Amino acid sequence: MAELARLIAVLAAKDLRVEVRSRTALVSATVFAALVLVVFNFARDPASVAPETLAPSVLWVTFTFAAMLTFNRGFALERENAALDGLLLSPLPRGALFFGKYLANLGFVATVQAVTLPLFVLFFNVGLGGALPGLVLVTALATAGFVAVGTVFSAIVVRTRFADLMLPVLLLPFLVPPIIGAVQVTTRLLAGRPLSEQVTWLRFLGVYDIAFITLCALVFPALFDE
Amino acid sequence: MPASTPTAGPHPVESGPGVPPLLARGVERRFGALRVLRGVDLTLAPGRLQLVLGPNGAGKTTLLRVLAGLTRATAGEVLVFGESPRGPAVRRRLGVLSHQSHLYDDLTPVENLAFAAKLYGLSEPDARSRDALRTVGLEQGADTPVRRLSRGTVQRAAIARALLHRPEVLLLDEPLTGLDPLSVGRIVGLLSAQLAAGTAVLLVTHSIAEVWSLADRVSVLGNGRWVIDEPRQGAWEDFTARLRASLDG
Amino acid sequence: MTAAVLHAHRIARRGLLLTGLALAGVLGVYWLALALTPIERWQGAAQKILYLHAPAAWAGMLAFSLVGLAGGLYLWLRDRRLDVFAEASAEVGLMFGAIVLTTGPLWGKPVWGAYWTWDARLTLTLFLVFLFVGYLGLRGALSDPEERARFSAVVGILGLLLVPFVHLSVYLFRTQHPKPVLLKPSAPSMPGDMLRTLLISVGVFTLLYVGMVTARYGIGLMREAARGAADAD
Numbered sequence: 164m165a166e167l168a169r170l171i172a173v174l175a176a177k178d179l180r181v182e183v184r185s186r187t188a189l190v191s192a193t194v195f196a197a198l199v200l201v202v203f204n205f206a207r208d209p210a211s212v213a214p215e216t217l218a219p220s221v222l223w224v225t226f227t228f229a230a231m232l233t234f235n236r237g238f239a240l241e242r243e244n245a246a247l248d249g250l251l252l253s254p255l256p257r258g259a260l261f262f263g264k265y266l267a268n269l270g271f272v273a274t275v276q277a278v279t280l281p282l283f284v285l286f287f288n289v290g291l292g293g294a295l296p297g298l299v300l301v302t303a304l305a306t307a308g309f310v311a312v313g314t315v316f317s318a319i320v321v322r323t324r325f326a327d328l329m330l331p332v333l334l335l336p337f338l339v340p341p342i343i344g345a346v347q348v349t350t351r352l353l354a355g356r357p358l359s360e361q362v363t364w365l366r367f368l369g370v371y372d373i374a375f376i377t378l379c380a381l382v383f384p385a386l387f388d389e
Numbered sequence: 390m391p392a393s394t395p396t397a398g399p400h401p402v403e404s405g406p407g408v409p410p411l412l413a414r415g416v417e418r419r420f421g422a423l424r425v426l427r428g429v430d431l432t433l434a435p436g437r438l439q440l441v442l443g444p445n446g447a448g449k450t451t452l453l454r455v456l457a458g459l460t461r462a463t464a465g466e467v468l469v470f471g472e473s474p475r476g477p478a479v480r481r482r483l484g485v486l487s488h489q490s491h492l493y494d495d496l497t498p499v500e501n502l503a504f505a506a507k508l509y510g511l512s513e514p515d516a517r518s519r520d521a522l523r524t525v526g527l528e529q530g531a532d533t534p535v536r537r538l539s540r541g542t543v544q545r546a547a548i549a550r551a552l553l554h555r556p557e558v559l560l561l562d563e564p565l566t567g568l569d570p571l572s573v574g575r576i577v578g579l580l581s582a583q584l585a586a587g588t589a590v591l592l593v594t595h596s597i598a599e600v601w602s603l604a605d606r607v608s609v610l611g612n613g614r615w616v617i618d619e620p621r622q623g624a625w626e627d628f629t630a631r632l633r634a635s636l637d638g
Numbered sequence: 639m640t641a642a643v644l645h646a647h648r649i650a651r652r653g654l655l656l657t658g659l660a661l662a663g664v665l666g667v668y669w670l671a672l673a674l675t676p677i678e679r680w681q682g683a684a685q686k687i688l689y690l691h692a693p694a695a696w697a698g699m700l701a702f703s704l705v706g707l708a709g710g711l712y713l714w715l716r717d718r719r720l721d722v723f724a725e726a727s728a729e730v731g732l733m734f735g736a737i738v739l740t741t742g743p744l745w746g747k748p749v750w751g752a753y754w755t756w757d758a759r760l761t762l763t764l765f766l767v768f769l770f771v772g773y774l775g776l777r778g779a780l781s782d783p784e785e786r787a788r789f790s791a792v793v794g795i796l797g798l799l800l801v802p803f804v805h806l807s808v809y810l811f812r813t814q815h816p817k818p819v820l821l822k823p824s825a826p827s828m829p830g831d832m833l834r835t836l837l838i839s840v841g842v843f844t845l846l847y848v849g850m851v852t853a854r855y856g857i858g859l860m861r862e863a864a865r866g867a868a869d870a871d
Binding site: 252 | 458460477478480481483485488489490492493496500504507509534550
């Protein structure tokens with residue numbers, strides 16, 4: 164068990180190091196998120212729609228689309244020089260490969276979100292009040308599940324010619340249930356409702372996460388079982 | 390099919406104790422309708438080197454992948470020390486060099502090998518990494534990202550990576566390609582040392598001159614089957630002539 | 639033609655026969671619905687689209703579940719026929735999904751005044767259609783047959799798990815936002831003869847699914863066999 168954790172950490176650290184050197188996904192995703200926020204700000208009639216009404220939807224559309232940009236990085240990286248074969252030849256269990264990539268993806272998505280949230284608060288003039296802890300919680304819960312699915316799908320689409328197009332087509336249906344929950348909770352939190360009232364949706368998100376993380380970890384090895 | 394009599398010498402029967410490092414029986418592999426491997430037998434013995442030659446498209450790369458456990462055989466079996474190479478336990482004892490380097494372009498050779506060392510659970514990954522690179526004569530450039538290194542240097546780094554965890558079976562796909570004469574000499578010396586230490590080696594190559602004297606067995610793959618499979622005998626020039634004749638005929 | 643191709647051909651023919659029977663059954667359902675089933679009080683004649691709409695949704699859901707199941711079995715047994723079946727079921731399921739998405743608005747407009755109502759069945763079917771399209775699109779983008787089979791199986795399995803979550807989230811979404819629409823598309827308390835027509839239609843559509851998938855499966859097998867025969871030696 165400890166060995167597994169060690170291997171997962173080694174993998175995620177390697178991904179992080181490569182990303183820091185090459186700076187491909189993170190910068191693009193963050194800039195993209197900022198731009199999307201700007202576009203949304205102008206894509207409404209300020210007289211008829213107040214920013215607060217749209218804010219939660221805008222936040223979550225931005226989060227998820229920016230996150231999708233970071234997923235393909237993980238396995239595109241392994242295509243260089245067939246590095247993936249190097250991983251498959253080692254004693255690394257396939258499950259560890261999944262969790263290593265998953266953790267790295269979570270790290271990248273969390274970074275993008277951490278930069279996007281303050282920008283969002285700034286651009287949309289949102290009063291956070293005491294809602295921040297709740298927001299962090301719902302963001303974590305809503306993100307954990309779809310990043311798992313994104314990790315699996317990115318391993319699949321990297322073998323196709325139009326990876327960047329195929330990923331959203333496959334992944335977006337899986338994003339909808341978490342987004343529904345996330346927007347519901349975010350709206351209420353920003354309106355000042357307490358976290359304790361959001362238990363139904365939070366539980367829904369939690370179950371989604373457990374179900375998909377488990378299934379993704381289970382089916383992932385089959386992708387490399389030539 | 391070439392109109393020559395395929396020469397298949399007796400398959401080495403292991404009289405010694407222990408399980409053969411690598412054993413392949415009746416290996417077939419098809420991709421959809423295409424049959425790439427059509428029944429290949431192979432036995433590697435400790436401290437012995439088998440050369441595998443063959444024209445492009447004969448199935449050498451696929452054979453290597455099946456032996457390494459990356460691809461499953463559609464029929465037949467592959468056993469590394471009595472177990473399937475598709476399981477994690479025995480992978481530790483296998484070292485593979487393929488056409489691609491398995492290295493990350495943005496990391497340096499030292500970082501790449503240290504990462505590999507951690508994957509294999511080796512202690513002192515950085516020290517091991519530098520040692521392995523030194524063995525292949527890679528000191529300058531060891532701290533430069535792979536992206537900026539010459540092909541020969543990358544090749545040497547890849548060889549070092551294959552040897553890093555001291556495997557008992559080596560599957561090498563054209564290790565000498567792209568190397569300058571000095572490096573060729575060094576790698577041949579390295580192989581010789583490995584054989585002396587008891588490592589079983591399978592070496593796929595197009596050019597046999599440099600490694601001929603190391604080889605114990607020579608096989609030629611043609612159309613997914615052995616066209617020649619015999620103990621090494623005579624000079625490499627004679628063998629090359631025979632080979633050309635049999636494949637042209 | 640080789641034995642395998644002949645065998646596949648026989649399967650395809652049987653499938654076409656079943657399909658023909660089922661289509662006759664559909665005509666029968668039409669007649670049953672229009673001539674013999676009473677008109678629903680609140681919705682009027684337009685309600686009769688239900689007898690096509692709901693069973694088509696059922697067939698689409700059946701098709702989808704079998705795609706996921708066949709995928710799971712393929713990963714376990716590695717039998718290529720399971721993959722051929724999954725592809726067949728996905729194509730047929732997509733067709734049924736399209737039927738649902740077209741009959742829905744045809745029903746919605748006269749009865750509720752809107753072409754699209756985000757009701758549970760319509761929304762779920764929309765998701766199924768997206769998943770089918772993604773599944774078939776992925777298959778088209780992968781050239782190696784074994785890789786294609788493995789990867790589509792994984793997508794199918796994940797898609798199957800998604801269904802209950804879509805259903806649940808739409809339900810939760812709607813209960814928090816009750817629409818001013820009064821009627822549920824299929825009231826559980828249906829009078830006897832309407833329920834009977836509906837059930838007959840469900841049976842007919844199931845038969846239609848079986849027939850079409852069998853035919854498509856046979857065609858898929860023929861393609862596989864033809865490719866296999868192309869490799870001499």
